[in-house]
Amino acid sequence: MYKMADAFRRMEEMGEISNKRVLVRVDFNIPLDPATGQIMDDSRIQGSLPTLVRLLEQGGRVIAISHRGRPKEPNRKDSLRPVADYLQDHLAFPVYFQPDILSDQVRQDSQDLKPGELLVLENLRFHPGEKTNSREFAQLLASLADVYVNDAFGTAHREDASIVGVPELLPAYAGLLMARELDQLNQILNHPERPYWAIIGGAKVSDKVKLLGRLLELVNGLVIGGGMANTFLKAQGYDMGQSLVEPDALNTAKELLERSQAQGIPVILPTDLIVAERFAADAPLRQTKVEDIQAQDMALDIGPMTIQTITEVLSSAKTVLWNGPMGVFEFDRFAQGTLAVARELARLSAAVVVGGGDSVAAVNKAGVKDKLTHISTGGGATLRYLEGEDLPGIRALKDAVRK
Ligand code: AMP
Numbered sequence: 001m002y003k004m005a006d007a008f009r010r011m012e013e014m015g016e017i018s019n020k021r022v023l024v025r026v027d028f029n030i031p032l033d034p035a036t037g038q039i040m041d042d043s044r045i046q047g048s049l050p051t052l053v054r055l056l057e058q059g060g061r062v063i064a065i066s067h068r069g070r071p072k073e074p075n076r077k078d079s080l081r082p083v084a085d086y087l088q089d090h091l092a093f094p095v096y097f098q099p100d101i102l103s104d105q106v107r108q109d110s111q112d113l114k115p116g117e118l119l120v121l122e123n124l125r126f127h128p129g130e131k132t133n134s135r136e137f138a139q140l141l142a143s144l145a146d147v148y149v150n151d152a153f154g155t156a157h158r159e160d161a162s163i164v165g166v167p168e169l170l171p172a173y174a175g176l177l178m179a180r181e182l183d184q185l186n187q188i189l190n191h192p193e194r195p196y197w198a199i200i201g202g203a204k205v206s207d208k209v210k211l212l213g214r215l216l217e218l219v220n221g222l223v224i225g226g227g228m229a230n231t232f233l234k235a236q237g238y239d240m241g242q243s244l245v246e247p248d249a250l251n252t253a254k255e256l257l258e259r260s261q262a263q264g265i266p267v268i269l270p271t272d273l274i275v276a277e278r279f280a281a282d283a284p285l286r287q288t289k290v291e292d293i294q295a296q297d298m299a300l301d302i303g304p305m306t307i308q309t310i311t312e313v314l315s316s317a318k319t320v321l322w323n324g325p326m327g328v329f330e331f332d333r334f335a336q337g338t339l340a341v342a343r344e345l346a347r348l349s350a351a352v353v354v355g356g357g358d359s360v361a362a363v364n365k366a367g368v369k370d371k372l373t374h375i376s377t378g379g380g381a382t383l384r385y386l387e388g389e390d391l392p393g394i395r396a397l398k399d400a401v402r403k
Contacts, residue, residue, distance in 0.1 A: 151175025
């Protein structure tokens with residue numbers, strides 16, 4: 001029997017990089033405008049730059065691999081060529097693109113790479129071997145390089161060839177972004193400064209039961225907003241009109257509330273709401289107390305009293321985790337609660353960690369991104385990690401230490 005390794009190696013521990021061929025699994029899963037092919041949000045590419053630049057500066061011969069979207073077969077719309085073009089424009093290093101991973105030319109390209117040059121390969125998911133973690137596909141990727149770096153935290157919960165297959169075959173390291181993600185999340189999981197509050201929103205309780213259960217073991221207080229708050233309010237006996245309520249999750253909500261009470265952990269639920277009679281961007285809205293919701297009302301945002309309460313409870317917080325919007329923030333008129341929370345978090349002198357795609361979008365919309373401690377790049381991966389799951393990609397990095 002051997003002891004499972006509980007630490008991964010960091011890129012800084014790689015030793016001499018100059019001349020090494022380094023295969024870097026990055027997260028280039030960015031949104032492209034379907035009509036024009038333009039990059040709509042470059043934050044994930046930006047997030048991968050520190051690692052790529054560090055390796056290139058040190059004379060690495062760097063090969064970047066990623067997936068984008070969920071293609072079933074090669075197609076133009078999901079190509080990573082626009083990302084290679086972007087990198088060419090933004091980096092002071094030569095950038096090459098190889099559109100066919102299965103061609104003999106790939107091996108040649110990787111051999112031809114000079115120190116300080118970057119080769120971007122086409123979308124890994126153009127090949128079924130990526131998702132099925134085929135040994136052959138992992139071997140092909142591994143054969144291109146001397147060492148492997150995983151910087152794709154957002155994909156660490158997937159058992160894909162480039163995430164778990166390759167690190168079985170090459171010395172493996174965590175990239176700068178991956179290491180930062182894990183350091184920040186470990187900090188709020190293991191050593192949070194207190195009081196520690198979590199703000200959880202989004203559509204459904206059922207998606208976040210495990211997270212809420214785990215948080216009750218960690219935090220000093222919990223704020224619940226967004227669509228999922230409706231189910232908690234209904235469980236408390238309020239009539240929620242036409243609001244999104246999950247009948248199947250009512251018992252779970254009740255149990256979570258009972259647990260929090262038994263543990264003495266305050267749970268803040270909305271006391272007032274912004275309601276409309278239609279789920280639409282232009283629906284006329286009304287502010288109402290929870291007890292006054294009418295049969296035709298649909299709760300689409302938290303109200304000002306609730307925002308005030310959240311502001312008060314957060315004022316003494318030293319650590320805050322936020323996941324999920326407080327309302328249908330995609331519609332401007334129902335985005336006020338979510339934006340108010342984002343702005344409030346920016347004012348705090350607390351460690352604030354934001355995880356999950358929608359809260360990150362809200363933080364960007366509120367323009368407070370730079371004022372928060374950490375914006376996690378993972379959606380599903382961040383949630384799974386916070387829930388206490390051992391992510392396959394991180395497990396693979398740890399296991400690789402023994403090799
Ligand atoms: P999630 O992916 O679970 O974080 O949920 C995000 C989604 O929840 C967003 O698309 C929001 O529009 C939606 N949402 C938030 N509040 C409500 C609400 N009161 N009613 C319906 N959907 C909501």
